[in-house]
Amino acid sequence: MKPVRKYRTSDTVLFILLLICAALFLAPMLIVLMNSFKSKFFISSEPFKLPTAETFTGRENYLEGARKIKFLNAFGYSLFITVFSVIGISLATSMLGWYLTRVKSTFTTIVYYLLVFSMIVPFQMVMFTMSKTANMLGLDNPVGILVLYVGFGAGLGTFMFSGFIKTIPLSLEEAAMIDGATAPQTFFLIVYPMLKSTAITVAILNAMWVWNDYLLPYLTIGIEYKTIPVAIQYLRGGYGAVDMGAMMAMLVLAMIPIILFYLVMQKHIIRGVIAGAVKG
Amino acid sequence: MQKSMRRYAPLFVLPALVCFTIAFLIPMIAGVTLSFFKFTTVLDGTFVGVENYKLAFINNEFATSLWFNVRFTIISVITINIGAFTLAMLLTRGLRGTNTFRTIFFMPNLIGGIVLGWIWQLIINGFLLPKGVTIVTDPKYGFWGLVVLMNWQNIGYMMVIYIAGIQNIPTELIEAARIDGAGNRTMLANVILPSIAPSITICTFLTLTSGFRLFDQNLALTAGDPGKQTEMLALNIFNTFYRRTGFEGVGQAKAVIFTILVALIALTQLTISRSREEEA
Numbered sequence: 001m002k003p004v005r006k007y008r009t010s011d012t013v014l015f016i017l018l019l020i021c022a023a024l025f026l027a028p029m030l031i032v033l034m035n036s037f038k039s040k041f042f043i044s045s046e047p048f049k050l051p052t053a054e055t056f057t058g059r060e061n062y063l064e065g066a067r068k069i070k071f072l073n074a075f076g077y078s079l080f081i082t083v084f085s086v087i088g089i090s091l092a093t094s095m096l097g098w099y100l101t102r103v104k105s106t107f108t109t110i111v112y113y114l115l116v117f118s119m120i121v122p123f124q125m126v127m128f129t130m131s132k133t134a135n136m137l138g139l140d141n142p143v144g145i146l147v148l149y150v151g152f153g154a155g156l157g158t159f160m161f162s163g164f165i166k167t168i169p170l171s172l173e174e175a176a177m178i179d180g181a182t183a184p185q186t187f188f189l190i191v192y193p194m195l196k197s198t199a200i201t202v203a204i205l206n207a208m209w210v211w212n213d214y215l216l217p218y219l220t221i222g223i224e225y226k227t228i229p230v231a232i233q234y235l236r237g238g239y240g241a242v243d244m245g246a247m248m249a250m251l252v253l254a255m256i257p258i259i260l261f262y263l264v265m266q267k268h269i270i271r272g273v274i275a276g277a278v279k280g
Numbered sequence: 281m282q283k284s285m286r287r288y289a290p291l292f293v294l295p296a297l298v299c300f301t302i303a304f305l306i307p308m309i310a311g312v313t314l315s316f317f318k319f320t321t322v323l324d325g326t327f328v329g330v331e332n333y334k335l336a337f338i339n340n341e342f343a344t345s346l347w348f349n350v351r352f353t354i355i356s357v358i359t360i361n362i363g364a365f366t367l368a369m370l371l372t373r374g375l376r377g378t379n380t381f382r383t384i385f386f387m388p389n390l391i392g393g394i395v396l397g398w399i400w401q402l403i404i405n406g407f408l409l410p411k412g413v414t415i416v417t418d419p420k421y422g423f424w425g426l427v428v429l430m431n432w433q434n435i436g437y438m439m440v441i442y443i444a445g446i447q448n449i450p451t452e453l454i455e456a457a458r459i460d461g462a463g464n465r466t467m468l469a470n471v472i473l474p475s476i477a478p479s480i481t482i483c484t485f486l487t488l489t490s491g492f493r494l495f496d497q498n499l500a501l502t503a504g505d506p507g508k509q510t511e512m513l514a515l516n517i518f519n520t521f522y523r524r525t526g527f528e529g530v531g532q533a534k535a536v537i538f539t540i541l542v543a544l545i546a547l548t549q550l551t552i553s554r555s556r557e558e559e560a
Binding site: 011014015017018021022025026028029031032035043044045046047048088091092093095096098099102103104111114115118120121122123124125126127128129130132133134137139147148149150151152154155157158170173174177182183184187208211212213214215228229232233244247248251254255258259261262263266269270273274277278 | 281282284285286287288289291292293295296297298299300301302303304305306307308310311314321322367370371373375376377380381382383384385386387388389390391392393394395398399400402403405406409432436437440441444482486492493495496499500513514517518521528531532535536538539542543546
């Protein structure tokens, strides 16, 4: 609240308290990292012990895990689906958001409220019928699933874009159109460049959702094309013990891209998440 | 302008709307309809009236998971919001390392539910194993495991929302209260908490909804064991659909009930926010 203030001893106490909290927050990730280098026989029984000469296995868990769940494939599917879903959602919902905001009719009002309604419906409501529909339409592959992600992402994206477009004065667009620009020209040359900050927010929220999503890819493409979350859960197998060594290594590999993305994009991510929470 | 836009309506509207129709609208309508049918593949249904809704409650299973879910959500909402608010207060005092702490506390929020579930399964079993039990020995372990996991994932997220709220309190307001002789407790109760009421509403409802919608974490941490006793609503619906042939209609009926529950929570939030805006 006050940027400049006098130093107090209680600050040291609070600082130490925060340090302890930070350690507690980081510990789970570090424990997984530590165990990923231990032989699978020593993980469940003594997860808090550092690897010793006897229990250390080097990169074996990583090789074994990556082989078992075809990690590179999973990474590829996850990356492909996330990148193209995010591009698709950003483009399709910004266009729809502009249209719904600028053209007022019964149709646009109904579409808008249907989209808002879809945001509060839990996935379980539609998962069964959606996966059957996807199957019948031949959307059960890494390209077809993009249609589903654009469909499920349409609510939040359109809502956020149209919320921002409402605040842009009409005059610029009108001037462009009077000068003879068509609607697509006006949108891509005048409107779209102004949407940058909302587009970043929409992209980040959707990237986090799609990358971590489990049920949708599991139900539609999970048998043939396993994304990272599906592949990790697949390690559990049907019956019998889970190979905890491979599990730990794969958890580490699953976390690394997210944490790197976070450290690079931190400001945008936190701003985006707050915007999403407040408006969604 | 509207006229020239309407000419291009298909270009702007169709990409998102077609995807939305396939992914959400058709499955939603089919889902509600099929909750009154007995079916196994969506095309072979016979009308059974409200039979599915009766069957949903014929044994205690659904009611048990509802009760488990309610208890879990209430406790999580309270602990997460107290934890998040406390951290937010500590991180708005201008202490050193504030940004680093914020980065660390928010980090778990980005990790996907499946990965989170396995991380905590390792850690909780690490504490329980010396006692000769595991997380699925007794439902109370699963319950508290889920609460801890949920806290770890969401405290940082809610914290950034509270920080934004606290930073928005006008400095003059705080100073005026100080000059008037407000102590720390009065300041908290009469200045800070009322000023951040919108943040409290947002955070309460975000945690409330995510508590009821929780699925991935539940699946990876306990998978509902022992004997379905830690199975929350979303997982119970999933298992009704996919683990019991002939019960698809019942699953769909449960999903409708679940949707109504989640929608009621969202509507309550909307009403509260609306009435506050009118007051202001």
